[in-house]
Amino acid sequence: MTGPLRVPPGVAAVRLPADVPPEVRRRLLESGTVLPPFTDAHVHLGLVDPAPLRARGVAAVHDLGWAPHEIAAMATGTAAGPALPRVAYAGAFLTAPGGYPGDRAWAPRGAVEEVADPVSAVAAVDRQVAAGASFVKVALNSEAGPTPDDDTLAAVVGRAHERDRAVVAHAEGPGQAARAFAAGVDRLAHAPFSEPLDDDLLVAMAASGTTWLSTLDIHGWGDPTRDHEVALDNVRRFVAAGGRVRYGTDLGNGPLPVGLNARELAALADAGLGRRSLLVALVGDEPPAGLVSFVPGPAPAPADPGPVHAAWLARATVLDLAELTNPEGAA
Ligand SMILES: [Zn+2]
Numbered sequence: 460m461t462g463p464l465r466v467p468p469g470v471a472a473v474r475l476p477a478d479v480p481p482e483v484r485r486r487l488l489e490s491g492t493v494l495p496p497f498t499d500a501h502v503h504l505g506l507v508d509p510a511p512l513r514a515r516g517v518a519a520v521h522d523l524g525w526a527p528h529e530i531a532a533m534a535t536g537t538a539a540g541p542a543l544p545r546v547a548y549a550g551a552f553l554t555a556p557g558g559y560p561g562d563r564a565w566a567p568r569g570a571v572e573e574v575a576d577p578v579s580a581v582a583a584v585d586r587q588v589a590a591g592a593s594f595v596k597v598a599l600n601s602e603a604g605p606t607p608d609d610d611t612l613a614a615v616v617g618r619a620h621e622r623d624r625a626v627v628a629h630a631e632g633p634g635q636a637a638r639a640f641a642a643g644v645d646r647l648a649h650a651p652f653s654e655p656l657d658d659d660l661l662v663a664m665a666a667s668g669t670t671w672l673s674t675l676d677i678h679g680w681g682d683p684t685r686d687h688e689v690a691l692d693n694v695r696r697f698v699a700a701g702g703r704v705r706y707g708t709d710l711g712n713g714p715l716p717v718g719l720n721a722r723e724l725a726a727l728a729d730a731g732l733g734r735r736s737l738l739v740a741l742v743g744d745e746p747p748a749g750l751v752s753f754v755p756g757p758a759p760a761p762a763d764p765g766p767v768h769a770a771w772l773a774r775a776t777v778l779d780l781a782e783l784t785n786p787e788g789a790a
Pocket residue numbers: 501502503523524648709712
């Protein structure tokens with residue numbers, strides 16, 4: 460039984476390695492479903508206790524804003540600990556002098572770097588890369604202060620791309636999502652929530668491969684706000700246009716569950732994502748090696764509606780293939 464597991468098209472197939480003992484293999488496949496590992500593509504690990512994340516289905520996280528030396532230490536620590544998620548990180552928020560989130564109490568010293576001009580932008584990008592950053596985070600929040608000017612933003616994006624790093628923007632305030640797109644930003648840290656985006660812009664973003672990290676549940680945590688409605692409508696139209704959406708929660712921002720967020724998945728289903736699209740959003744682009752998701756219990760039928768699949772996927776846990784090959788380690 461080393462054949463490919465049943466994985467929807469669009470998600471890389473998972474094979475249990477040949478050295479997983481037959482009894483472990485049989486028990487897993489009879490009691491649930493094995494899927495590729497899931498990533499939360501927007502977290503702030505320094506604001507939560509990450510201990511429960513793996514057991515609650517999160518195999519990897521993308522930290523989108525923290526002091527570089529602190530998050531680097533956390534990433535190294537979690538690499539050594541079998542029970543914590545893998546961590547990739549952006550390092551500091553790059554922002555305009557006096558810009559968001561420099562004044563936020565939750566942002567520790569070093570979590571924000573002010574970039575006043577293109578020269579300082581290039582240096583700031585290089586510092587994050589030197590600290591091990593996999594992405595570059597830039598803050599374009601015109602509701603909460605100044606934002607980098609166009610030349611400085613262009614320098615951030617240009618330098619990050621020269622260094623082969625994707626740029627993730629926090630776009631908030633009228634026109635900021637459009638501005639991020641025009642500047643060549645690769646990912647929006649949040650599904651745009653400040654305003655309904657024009658269809659032309661949505662179609663252009665979808666065609667270019669711009670990725671939106673969903674973060675729908677931060678708008679009300681189960682009690683949807685006006686921003687939630689705006690974001691959901693944008694996601695619905697973006698998805699209909701073929702846009703790339705990834706599961707991201709902004710974990711650390713408000714009372715979010717530490718683990719897979721059933722409300723985030725339900726909101727994505729509400730936006731039109733079915734079984735396959737939900738899996739694509741959860742698995743992301745670089746699922747960590749050596750881990751799989753396991754969803755206990757019977758799987759919904761493929762034809763069941765998105766919300767049924769969302770509730771099912773939210774029950775996933777993470778299994779370590781190295782532990783599965785050792786029956787002592789297979790819980
Ligand atoms: Zn965030």
